[in-house]
Amino acid sequence: MNFGVGTVSGKAANQMDWGVNNAFKTFKDMEPKSVMDMAVIPMDPVDIGLGSSEKGNAISTVKPRKKTMTSVYLKFFETAADGKSRRCKFCGQSYSIATATGNLGRHLSNRHPGYDKSGDVVANSTPQPITVAKKPPSQGKAPHVDYDHLNWLLIKWLILASLPPSTLEEKWLANSYKFLNPSIQLWPSDQYRAVFLEVFRSMQEDIRASLVQVSSKVSVTLDFWTSYEQIFYMSVTCHWIDENWSFQRVLLDICHIPYPCGGAEIYHSLSEVLKMYNIENRVLSCTHDNSQSAIHACHSFKEDLDRQKAGPFCFIPCAARTLSLIIDDGLRTTKPIISKIREFVLGLNASSELSEDFVRLTTACQEGSWKFPLDASARWSGNYQMLDIVRKAGKSMDAVIMKYKETLGSRMLLSSAEKNAVSLVHEYLEPFYKTTNNICTNKVPTIGLVLFFMDHISEMIAACRETRHYPDWLKNSAEDMAKKARSYNNQVCNIFTYMTAILDPRIKVELIPESLNSENFLEEARTHFIRNYSTSHFPSMTGGYGAQEIEDGGSVSFAEEIARKKRRASMSSATDELTQYLSEPPAPIPTDVLEWWKVNSTRYPRLSVMARDFLAVQATSLAPEEIFCGKGDEIVRQRFCMPHNSTQSLLCIRSWILGGMKLKFKSTEIDYERLMELATNAASDNGPVGPEKKQK
Secondary structure: OOOOOOOOOOOEOOEOOOOOOOOEOOHHHHOOOOOOOOOOOOEOOOOOOOOOOOOEOOOOOOOOOOOOOOOHHHHHEEEOOOOOEEEEOOOOOEEEOOOOHHHHHHHHHHHOOOHHHOOOOOOOOOOOOOOOOOOOHHHOOOOOHHHHHHHHHHHHHHHHOOOOHHHHHOHHHHHHHHHHOOOOOOOOHHHHHHHHHHHHHHHHHHHHHHHHOOOOOEEEEEEEEEOOOOOEEEEEEEEEEOOOOOEEEEEEEEEEEOOOOOHHHHHHHHHHHHHHOOOOOOEEEEEEOOOHHHHHHHHHHHHHHHHHOOOOOEEEEOHHHHHHHHHHHHHHHHHHHHHHHHHHHHHHHHOHHHHHHHHHHHHHOOOOOOOOOOOOOOOHHHHHHHHHHHHHHHHHHHHHHHHOHHHHOHHHOOOHHHHHHHHHHHHHHHHHHHHHHHHHHOOOOOHHHHHHHHHHHHHHHHHHHHOOOOOHHHHHHHHHHHHHHHHHHHHHOOHHHHHHHHOOOOOOOOOOOOOOOOHHHHHHHHHHHHHHHOOOOOHHHHOOOOHHHHHHOOOOOHHHHHHHHHHHHHHHHHHHHHHHHHHOOOOOOOOOHHHHHHHHOOOOHHHHHHHHHHOOOOOOOOOHHHHHOOHHHHHHHHHHHOOHHHHHHHHHHHHHHHOOOOOEEOOEEOOHHHHHHHHHHHHHHHOOOHHHHHOO
16 A cells, blocks of 8 residues: 555575565655755644634743742742642642742752753743643743644654554553653644644645646556455555656555445445546556456446547456465465464564574574574465475474474474475475565566466466376365466456557567467557557647548648648558567566666657556556565554544555655645754753652
């Protein structure tokens, strides 16, 4: 769900380590903008429903009380309304009204050294819904700044941690803040929610304005999940390639899909999101989660676009989800064995003594090097790690279990039959592991590249079914794997994926899967290219006349003859671009696709426009590492626990911030670097707190 940028990470010898790998620019890079150098964003309680009449800050304008004594110490204390006690304006400590002023002076000297150099103390005010924190006098800054800083920093924490505002209502969290400063009073959760909603609206408007500037077609991906409240959600993410040949992606929205959560409801929600961003007529493709409801929704959306003659549109299933289901079939028989191995691994991860013994034994037995904690997730990365341990470090595993039999239990010891089953499945699925690893770490997993890998997977499945080496139980699993692979191929083989594949300079026609390689597709691709990209993107080549103007004319004028001649010439040139491109050998697989097109766009000016549109079509509905490794478990937990009143705003803002956008409140950027700088300065001015607490 997030559109942040990561770097391509390496792969350890015996452990999956898939990071977020892509070539997407951050939204920050895409939309450079000056950031306000500000310390505080003034809050308007009336606008966000706080029930307060104050504007801009939380300091009351109530006049200070008259002093009844002339002692210099009294200006640092405020008298209670009942006239029975006085309260320190710095720390809130209360004293009886009869307390001698000398005692008040000793309190100030012990608890607040340097108080006499703080200047005037802020006047007392009547209680308000949001209390103002009193800064230590050595800071010499407006007392209300502390509260603004604290609450905005807490907002950033809630967003990045994916925590609902109700988190701040937890009693002992509030007590912890009271320990630091008894006068601290956090905003109520309703106010945080109001701020989140306003921030969501401000940032969403920025995204809408930025999408207007996108000159190419866009593609969208859909993801679905259900929360603990049994609310069904859909996230919609937009993808495109900018004019500098960099991938861009941004989360558009997170929608609540109403009951019965079928194709009609998904279609309606998707249409509303695309219309809100004004891109419904510029969407080239939609990659969904393979569910029948999503397929029906995409089909309805395509029918709408066809009726409006808005242009071509295709929808394809997620390759990563399909591959994950295929692998699950391959693991089916060994799942109980993998569960036993995982229990052993969890024991290793929980005990430094066990893990150190395991590392020592594997080193002595030359059974590889293992980095802790080991991946114990229930996704493919963790399952393969379990197979890997038995296959490569079986002796060390047995030795550790025997040594700590009382702790681990002998039930974790695998029989020879179980080890043999693990060995066979490991051997069979190793090409699948290499495939998923390559897809996850590839900077640009295009449709062409993923189809190339999926074709290889189909060959591996067919080889298992035909060989005598594998037992019947594994061949039966391969039968089910083959059915899923065929279903995927049937859904994905169309003219759109064909055009996307051949526009990948690493694939072209030579490496395209046989099931997709058709002379008819090639001719259709050529026709689509000539019709949509030979002249429409280069109006100067046609003398400035549109096709409709020429076709509607009665007799052919001299000017129309010139325009048609120029059009025929440009179409011939366009055809030559495609022919020349396909006649050259494919680029090496490690080639950066976008960099290749950036360099060669001058050679293929029309074809490169088409490539920008079609190479943005996504092979997977999520980043592959979210499906194959433990990162997906973290995302699922966050989504599952999010309450309905915070899901949309909180998760969208989080995604946008991680993508490089600045958090905004009412169109004003929140400069968190400046806030942290001020917080650091305040901390250094305050000095250590502990000794002061002990002096009383």
